[in-house]
Amino acid sequence: MSNVYIILEPVFNVPGRRLAGKSQKEVLAVAFQRPKIALIGGGQIGGVLAQLSALRELGDIVMFDIVENLPRGKTLDIAEAAGVDHFDVRLIGTNDYRDIAGADLCIVTAGLPRKPGMSREDLLVTNAKIIKTTGENIKQYAPDSQVMVISNPLDAMVTLMQHVTGFPPNRVYGQAGVLDSSRFATFLAWELGVSVKDINALVLGGHGDRMVPLVRYANVGGIPAMELLERKYGNPFKAREIMASIVDRTRKAGTEVVSLLKNGSAFYSPAAAAIQMATAVLHDEKRVLPACAYLDGEYGVRGYYVGVPVVLGKDGVERIVEVTLNEEERGMFQHSVASVVKLIDDMRRLGFLTAAVDETLFSRPEHELKLIG
Numbered sequence: 532m533s534n535v536y537i538i539l540e541p542v543f544n545v546p547g548r549r550l551a552g553k554s555q556k557e558v559l560a561v562a563f564q565r566p567k568i569a570l571i572g573g574g575q576i577g578g579v580l581a582q583l584s585a586l587r588e589l590g591d592i593v594m595f596d597i598v599e600n601l602p603r604g605k606t607l608d609i610a611e612a613a614g615v616d617h618f619d620v621r622l623i624g625t626n627d628y629r630d631i632a633g634a635d636l637c638i639v640t641a642g643l644p645r646k647p648g649m650s651r652e653d654l655l656v657t658n659a660k661i662i663k664t665t666g667e668n669i670k671q672y673a674p675d676s677q678v679m680v681i682s683n684p685l686d687a688m689v690t691l692m693q694h695v696t697g698f699p700p701n702r703v704y705g706q707a708g709v710l711d712s713s714r715f716a717t718f719l720a721w722e723l724g725v726s727v728k729d730i731n732a733l734v735l736g737g738h739g740d741r742m743v744p745l746v747r748y749a750n751v752g753g754i755p756a757m758e759l760l761e762r763k764y765g766n767p768f769k770a771r772e773i774m775a776s777i778v779d780r781t782r783k784a785g786t787e788v789v790s791l792l793k794n795g796s797a798f799y800s801p802a803a804a805a806i807q808m809a810t811a812v813l814h815d816e817k818r819v820l821p822a823c824a825y826l827d828g829e830y831g832v833r834g835y836y837v838g839v840p841v842v843l844g845k846d847g848v849e850r851i852v853e854v855t856l857n858e859e860e861r862g863m864f865q866h867s868v869a870s871v872v873k874l875i876d877d878m879r880r881l882g883f884l885t886a887a888v889d890e891t892l893f894s895r896p897e898h899e900l901k902l903i904g
């Protein structure tokens with residue numbers, strides 16, 4: 532048993548799998564099982580998530596949606612590409628929550644996307660009702676899973692998901708920062724005429740117009756992006772103006788796509804970002820990536836989900852990584868957190884957060900924004 536355990540230990544670095552108390556036969560049976568990914572929501576993002584997961588053989592996929600037959604049609608279509616793309620994973624589409632049983636990771640995109648003229652916050656009431664139902668079903672049918680939420684308004688929906696499932700906060704997180712940072716990196720690469728692969732760019736805060744692209748930390752192969760912009764324009768004022776326009780475009784990037792698509796919001800890039808996070812978890816990579824994570828005093832915030840860099844591995848959010856912020860950055864971060872706080876207050880007012888599923892997190896008196904002194 533112990534040899535088998537040692538050899539196969541990496542295989543068990545998958546959330547939701549427990550070795551304790553298992554016989555050698557059971558250990559071997561689980562060892563050769565692919566991770567199970569439940570996609571809750573089979574719309575635009577759900578579809579791309581299924582296809583990318585299959586192409587990368589990330590795990591077996593179950594796609595759930597309330598629209599009859601839609602997930603079956605989508606997964607069948609994707610599965611039929613296996614003869615061309617040569618992936619060996621199973622894809623199932625379902626309208627029955629029981630099929631998510633045993634999922635290692637649930638990725639939730641259930642909910643309405645934005646239409647032109649709408650802010651992410653405008654989706655609050657509609658999507659909160661949907662997240663409440665999906666959370667209850669995840670709790671019932673996949674109680675050992677981790678949950679990655681993508682539905683908007685992101686920070687509020689992640690909070691609600693944790694509240695409804697009662698899962699430990701490290702097992703419930705949201706995707707936004709990887710996408711926002713990717714958008715920031717892409718715009719910088721275009722401006723500087725360099726490969727996006729060499730850009731490190733980080734966006735903190737809530738997933739809204741007040742998000743905080745960290746200009747001071749943005750670099751190209753270690754060289755500060757501001758320095759390169761100054762060299763390009765030979766003028767620090769012009770460089771700052773260009774950077775400000777990149778920051779502004781990053782903050783409004785989702786809205787830009789919505790206004791072009793007219794009847795939906797971005798889906799390729801959010802799916803790609805979520806797949807990077809899912810890979811980090813399912814392969815226990817310990818990647819340092821921005822995620823919407825529960826803060827318990829870090830960054831001077833206690834009791835809220837906010838976008839910050841974290842270490843992502845088999846236990847989900849394994850650690851919060853604190854970045855030193857100067858006064859200006861801290862001010863912007865606090866401004867962004869304030870809009871998350873407002874959303875949470877709205878949810879409380881609307882009755883979504885009153886049933887204290889997790890007393891320790893959301894109903895304790897110190898549940899308030901604590902700013903860094």
Ligand code: APR
Pocket residue numbers: 571572573574575576577595596597598640641642643644645654658661664665681682683684795796797798801
């Ligand atoms: N349970 C499961 N699925 C649901 C439910 C529910 N209660 N209600 C709606 N859905 C499904 C819809 O049937 C639809 O197929 O969620 C899917 C959402 O897909 P799209 O409308 O195509 O939206 P998408 O672009 O995928 O975005 C989903 O992610 O980025 C956010 O703002 C975006 O909130 C939106 C979410």
